[in-house]
Amino acid sequence: MSQIPVELVKILIALVAVAAFVGLNGLVLVYLERKVAGHIQRRPGPFEVGPHGLLQPLADAVKLIGKQLFTPKNADGFLFWLAPILSFMPVLLLFLPLPFGPKLTGMNLNLGLLLILAFSGLNVLATCLAGWGSNNKYGILGAARAVSQSVAYEIPLLLSVLAIAFQTGSLNLSEVVAGQGSWPWQWNFMVQPLAFIIFFVSALGETNRAPFDLAEAESELTAGFHTEYSGMGFGMFFLAEYANMIVVCSVAVALFLGGWNGPFFDGAWWFLAKVYVLLLVMIWLRWTFPRVRFDQLLNLNWKWLMPLALLNLLITAFVTKLS
Amino acid sequence: MTAIKKIWDNVSGLWSLVVGLKITGKAFMDKQVTLHYPRETVSDSQLEGFRGPLELVGKPKVPASPKCIACMMCVSACPSGCISITKAKAPKPTEAELQAMKEAEERGEKVVKPKAPKEPTKFMYDFSLCSLCGSCVENCAVGAIRFSDNVYFASTDRNAFKMDLLYRLEVKGQRQEQAKAESAPQEPEKSTKEG
Numbered sequence: 050m051s052q053i054p055v056e057l058v059k060i061l062i063a064l065v066a067v068a069a070f071v072g073l074n075g076l077v078l079v080y081l082e083r084k085v086a087g088h089i090q091r092r093p094g095p096f097e098v099g100p101h102g103l104l105q106p107l108a109d110a111v112k113l114i115g116k117q118l119f120t121p122k123n124a125d126g127f128l129f130w131l132a133p134i135l136s137f138m139p140v141l142l143l144f145l146p147l148p149f150g151p152k153l154t155g156m157n158l159n160l161g162l163l164l165i166l167a168f169s170g171l172n173v174l175a176t177c178l179a180g181w182g183s184n185n186k187y188g189i190l191g192a193a194r195a196v197s198q199s200v201a202y203e204i205p206l207l208l209s210v211l212a213i214a215f216q217t218g219s220l221n222l223s224e225v226v227a228g229q230g231s232w233p234w235q236w237n238f239m240v241q242p243l244a245f246i247i248f249f250v251s252a253l254g255e256t257n258r259a260p261f262d263l264a265e266a267e268s269e270l271t272a273g274f275h276t277e278y279s280g281m282g283f284g285m286f287f288l289a290e291y292a293n294m295i296v297v298c299s300v301a302v303a304l305f306l307g308g309w310n311g312p313f314f315d316g317a318w319w320f321l322a323k324v325y326v327l328l329l330v331m332i333w334l335r336w337t338f339p340r341v342r343f344d345q346l347l348n349l350n351w352k353w354l355m356p357l358a359l360l361n362l363l364i365t366a367f368v369t370k371l372s
Numbered sequence: 373m374t375a376i377k378k379i380w381d382n383v384s385g386l387w388s389l390v391v392g393l394k395i396t397g398k399a400f401m402d403k404q405v406t407l408h409y410p411r412e413t414v415s416d417s418q419l420e421g422f423r424g425p426l427e428l429v430g431k432p433k434v435p436a437s438p439k440c441i442a443c444m445m446c447v448s449a450c451p452s453g454c455i456s457i458t459k460a461k462a463p464k465p466t467e468a469e470l471q472a473m474k475e476a477e478e479r480g481e482k483v484v485k486p487k488a489p490k491e492p493t494k495f496m497y498d499f500s501l502c503s504l505c506g507s508c509v510e511n512c513a514v515g516a517i518r519f520s521d522n523v524y525f526a527s528t529d530r531n532a533f534k535m536d537l538l539y540r541l542e543v544k545g546q547r548q549e550q551a552k553a554e555s556a557p558q559e560p561e562k563s564t565k566e567g
Contacts, residue, residue, distance in 0.1 A: 088399075089400045091403075092405070096408065334393075337392045338389070
């Protein structure tokens with residue numbers, strides 16, 4: 050029995066905790082999203098299941114689990130069912146290097162940031178496979194859009210992250226957080242406001258959130274890449290989307306907003322509070338802005354975010370070299 | 373110059389994003405406009421301009437009998453043919469009356485034959501066909517027809533939408549009179565929420 054390495058057990062526990070965290074957050078976010086959407090449109094949102102509709106996400110989950118899993122005719126069965134798993138599984142891994150609290154980190158990695166950026170790329174592949182495998186014109190269009198969008202938005206995202214890495218000289222998220230102070234003016238956001246904005250906009254593009262949800266685009270492509278998915282096939286994509294939102298918000302908080310540092314009491318609660326504020330902003334954006342056109346989406350990326358991120362990176366490099 | 377202007381346009385366009393966020397943010401904080409139906413119902417002021425299924429207007433003094441003069445304008449104006457009216461027929465004179473009229477005519481007197489009263493005997497309305505366009509209401513010469521404020525009218529039976537408006541008016545008139553007799557105007561429980 051003593052042969053089992055401690056590190057492995059630790060990772061296993063962390064993964065289980067992360068899975069629980071993702072599931073719970075999925076429920077909370079579904080509720081939050083629908084409530085915020087409702088209130089922005091001046092209606093109550095879910096209200097009937099449980100007090101103030103609190104049990105609505107549970108009812109939704111039960112419905113999704115209970116539904117028949119259906120493979121469309123002539124679809125590539127293997128790829129079709131590989132895609133939702135491939136989209137959800139790596140997400141769990143993304144939570145490992147996130148510093149939730151001073152000691153609350155799944156795995157303290159030197160290259161934590163790199164791990165997150167590398168494995169989040171798998172989501173694009175999953176989307177692509179889902180669209181391709183379902184033998185559906187809307188699916189393939191959605192997948193094509195998702196790929197060109199994600200490839201494009203990954204670049205400014207990486208560049209803005211690099212600016213922080215240059216400045217702090219570390220790819221370890223825990224170290225980056227520890228380097229920031231308790232008060233808002235000591236956070237990296239104050240030094241790198243442009244990088245923060247670029248990161249946030251690119252993160253919206255990366256997670257296929259409105260106004261950049263061209264891969265789903267209900268009004269144009271029915272549901273885009275997940276048109277043919279029923280039940281938990283769709284549920285996995287759905288969960289993955291929300292989990293990805295949490296990951297990008299967590300990374301933004303760790304890099305720019307001081308992570309678990311906060312006035313008076315440092316700790317995981319500050320981290321969670323900040324993440325949820327960012328998530329709320331994301332939801333708020335979704336219910337405010339209309340979807341951009343595809344050429345606008347790519348123009349915004351290549352003509353604005355990319356050059357600005359490069360400029361920001363150059364200036365950061367100069368300043369860090371000089372100081 | 374144009375390049376600078378273009379950049380400025382883009383930058384100032386960013387402000388419109390903030391404006392949009394302000395609008396939705398305000399809406400988020402504002403009071404909701406929807407009702408929780410089974411627990412709350414619509415108030416009278418919220419029903420202003422609401423187009424429910426048609427109803428007949430009663431005479432001001434006799435609310436149970438309709439203002440309608442059976443001119444059939446609404447029937448010909450209706451694009452979906454959902455109104456059907458049967459006119460009242462002239463009362464058939466009895467044998468004795470006929471005899472009397474004949475005699476009078478022979479005497480060279482002027483005879484007034486009984487005319488058909490200007491009122492409908494049947495006013496049927498099929499709500500399932502009605503598109504609530506309001507042509508009948510506009511075309512009515514005497515203002516005898518209007519939209520009701522019957523918001524919560526629903527049924528699983530098609531026949532429930534074929535309504536005898538005369539009968540409904542009668543029932544309504546009776547109810548009004550009853551309420552008047554009790555001298556306590558009891559409107560069915562409405563307006564739990566003013567908006």
